[in-house]
Structures are given as structure tokens and as C-alpha cells.
Amino acid sequence: MARARVEPDEAPRARLSDGTVARIVPSRFAGGFELEVGGTPQSHVDLDDPTHLHFEYVARMGAVIDRLRMPGQPLTAVHLGAGALTIPRYVEATRPGSRQQVIELEQALVELVRAELPLPRRAAIRTRIGDAREGLQRLPAALHGQVDLLVSDVYAGAQTPAHLTTLEFYTEAAALLASDGVLLVNVADGAGLPHARRQVATVRAVLEHVIVLAEVQVLKGRRFGNLVIAASRAPLPTQWLPRLMAAGPHPAKVAHGAELDELARGARPATDADASPSPLPAASLFDR
Numbered sequence: 001m002a003r004a005r006v007e008p009d010e011a012p013r014a015r016l017s018d019g020t021v022a023r024i025v026p027s028r029f030a031g032g033f034e035l036e037v038g039g040t041p042q043s044h045v046d047l048d049d050p051t052h053l054h055f056e057y058v059a060r061m062g063a064v065i066d067r068l069r070m071p072g073q074p075l076t077a078v079h080l081g082a083g084a085l086t087i088p089r090y091v092e093a094t095r096p097g098s099r100q101q102v103i104e105l106e107q108a109l110v111e112l113v114r115a116e117l118p119l120p121r122r123a124a125i126r127t128r129i130g131d132a133r134e135g136l137q138r139l140p141a142a143l144h145g146q147v148d149l150l151v152s153d154v155y156a157g158a159q160t161p162a163h164l165t166t167l168e169f170y171t172e173a174a175a176l177l178a179s180d181g182v183l184l185v186n187v188a189d190g191a192g193l194p195h196a197r198r199q200v201a202t203v204r205a206v207l208e209h210v211i212v213l214a215e216v217q218v219l220k221g222r223r224f225g226n227l228v229i230a231a232s233r234a235p236l237p238t239q240w241l242p243r244l245m246a247a248g249p250h251p252a253k254v255a256h257g258a259e260l261d262e263l264a265r266g267a268r269p270a271t272d273a274d275a276s277p278s279p280l281p282a283a284s285l286f287d288r
Contacts, residue, residue: 014112020157022109024084024116030054033117035084037109040158043084045117050089056249057226060213061151061184062090063247064230067240068148068182074098078139078147078176080132080164081154082106084113085125091149092123100125101143103135105156132164136172147176153186160188162275165199169272170206180234183207188278190224193263195278200229200260201267207231212255212263213244219253219263224281 013023020038027034032046032054046052053059065087068075074097079088082104091098100123104110107129119125128135132154150173154164163169173183185203189196196212204210210231218225230236236256244254255263270276 012112012116014108016106016108018156022106022112024112027054033084035113035117037155038157040155042155043086045084045086045089047117050086050093050120053086053090055086055226056215057186057228058086059247059249060228060244060252061087061186063244064182064184064213064228064240065091065149066094066247067237067243072096075100075148076143076146076178077101077149077151078136078143079103080136080150080152080173082110082113082127083153084117085119087151087153088123088125089119092120092125096122098124101139102127103132104129105131105154133169133172136176139176144175146178148178148181149184150176150181151184153184156277158188158280160186160278162270162277163272165195165202165278166270166272166275167202167205170203174206174233177207177233180232182236183229183231185229185231187227187229188225188281189218189221189227190279190281191221193219193221193227195276196227197264197267198270201264202269203229203231204260204264205269207233209234209236210256210260211236211241211244212260214253214255215249216251216253219255 011023011025022037024033034041035043044054053062074095077100079102082102088100110127187196187199214227217223241254245252
């Protein structure tokens with residue numbers, strides 16, 4: 001399924017509802033293609049190998065997904081934010097027969113991705129257009145309490161909208177989860193981790209069992225980067241921890257227990273009344 005390489009100036013593109021341009025460009029460093037939105041890399045896809053997860057935080061999500069249920073067992077999954085459908089492709093490749101729903105705000109983005117980076121024909125991946133939070137409320141009632149995996153990875157440009165970071169939002173999302181279903185959240189933050197700390201506190205107010213995966217320097221709040229929150233009503237098996245560390249990408253860190261208590265100490269859960277979007281990264285972070 002490899003596609004011919006194109007120059008960035010010739011890259012397929014679409015204009016989104018806010019005027020931002022999304023385009024699909026060849027990846028300079030990893031093979032395959034990247035989806036850029038407003039100049040910010042948002043997804044990487046390798047059509048020849050959908051199990052190739054190039055972005056660090058996506059690889060950490062994949063490491064958690066690998067440990068759900070039995071290896072290869074199909075999952076029921078909901079994805080908030082489509083990007084280039086990297087994680088849905090991964091789930092389909094590693095767990096054929098999975099039932100997946102994707103909620104994405106931008107119709108033009110979905111059309112661009114499906115045209116330029118087509119999904120496998122056998123994939124049972126349904127895309128619904130609309131706001132992620134409103135879309136949750138419109139999902140079939142039969143999904144409530146049945147979802148094994150819920151991924152929240154929504155960005156407007158380089159920021160997660162405030163209404164997708166709150167206690168109310170996570171309460172609505174958690175209602176979909178099976179008793180041992182897992183929520184995965186991509187959180188971007190920088191020095192001191194003020195946003196990430198508050199997100200950990202917010203998720204912990206809804207789901208009791210939480211771990212955080214990140215690169216060591218990011219988790220220490222020393223540089224801007226992505227952290228993955230994994231949460232469930234059921235205990236996350238302790239045997240996951242060394243396996244998640246070993247899975248990388250390295251240097252890997254998994255915060256849990258007392259370390260997670262310290263990370264969230266003093267942080268107040270975000271609510272619809274006082275939430276803020278995630279912080280903007282420095283423009284130089286994405287310099288090519």
C-alpha cells in the first residue's frame with residue numbers, strides 16, 4: 001500500500017472550518033506520511049506497516065493497548081479525534097475484528113485522510129462527524145458500559161479544547177467504559193506540568209486507578225512534551241508496569257502510586273466553569 005513520495009509543496013491538503021490547512025506530507029525521518037494541521041504534526045501513518053507507531057506518545061498508547069484483554073482479542077473502541085486514524089489502524093492490525101467508532105469535528109479532514117491514506121477494506125471503523133463531547137452523547141445506548149478502550153486525543157491546532165479536559169467531560173466518557181475498560185488521554189504540557197497535574201487530578205476524581213506514561217524529562221516537567229494518562233475503574237495489573245517500561249520508547253517512565261500522588265498534589269480538578277485549553281507549545285518545537 002505504499003504511495004509515491006511527493007514534495008511538501010505538492011502535498012494533498014484540505015481547508016478546515018476555522019481556515020486552518022491540513023496536509024499530508026512524506027515523513028522525513030520515519031518513512032510513511034505525516035498529517036500536519038496548521039503546521040503542527042498531528043499523526044504519522046505507515047501504510048505498509050500500521051503497527052509502526054512513530055510518535056512517542058502514540059507508541060506508549062500502543063503499549064497499553066497491547067495489554068488489554070488477551071493478545072489479538074478484538075476490542076470495542078471509541079476514539080475522540082481522528083487525526084490520520086493511526087490508533088484505529090493499529091487496533092485493527094493487532095486485533096482484527098475490533099469494532100471501532102471515531103468522532104471527529106472536521107469532515108474535510110476525514111475526507112482527506114480517507115482519500116490519501118486509505119483504511120484496510122476489512123476494517124470495521126465508523127467515523128462520526130461532530131464535536132467530541134457532543135458525539136459521546138449521541139453514541140448508541142448499547143455502547144454504554146461496553147467499551148474496552150476509549151482514546152481522547154483531540155486537538156484544535158496545537159491545543160486540546162478546554163471543554164474536553166473537565167470533570168464533567170470525563171464523567172460522560174467513563175460512562176461508556178466496561179467495568180475493566182481503559183481510558184487513554186493524550187496530555188501536552190511544559191515546564192512544571194501545571195496542566196498535566198490538573199488533568200491527572202481530574203481523571204482521578206472520576207476513575208480510581210490511574211497511571212501516567214511519559215519520557216523521563218517530560219514527566220519531570222523539564223521540557224514540553226506529551227504524557228499519556230491511562231485510567232480504569234478496575235485495578236491496572238501490576239505486571240503491566242515493568243512491561244510498559246520495557247516497551248519504551250526510551251527513556252520511559254511510568255508514574256503510579258505515591259509518585260502519582262505527588263504529581264497531583266495540590267492540583268484542583270478542572271470543571272466546565274474554570275477549565276482552560278492545553279498550553280501552546282513553542283513554534284520551534286516543530287521546526288523541520
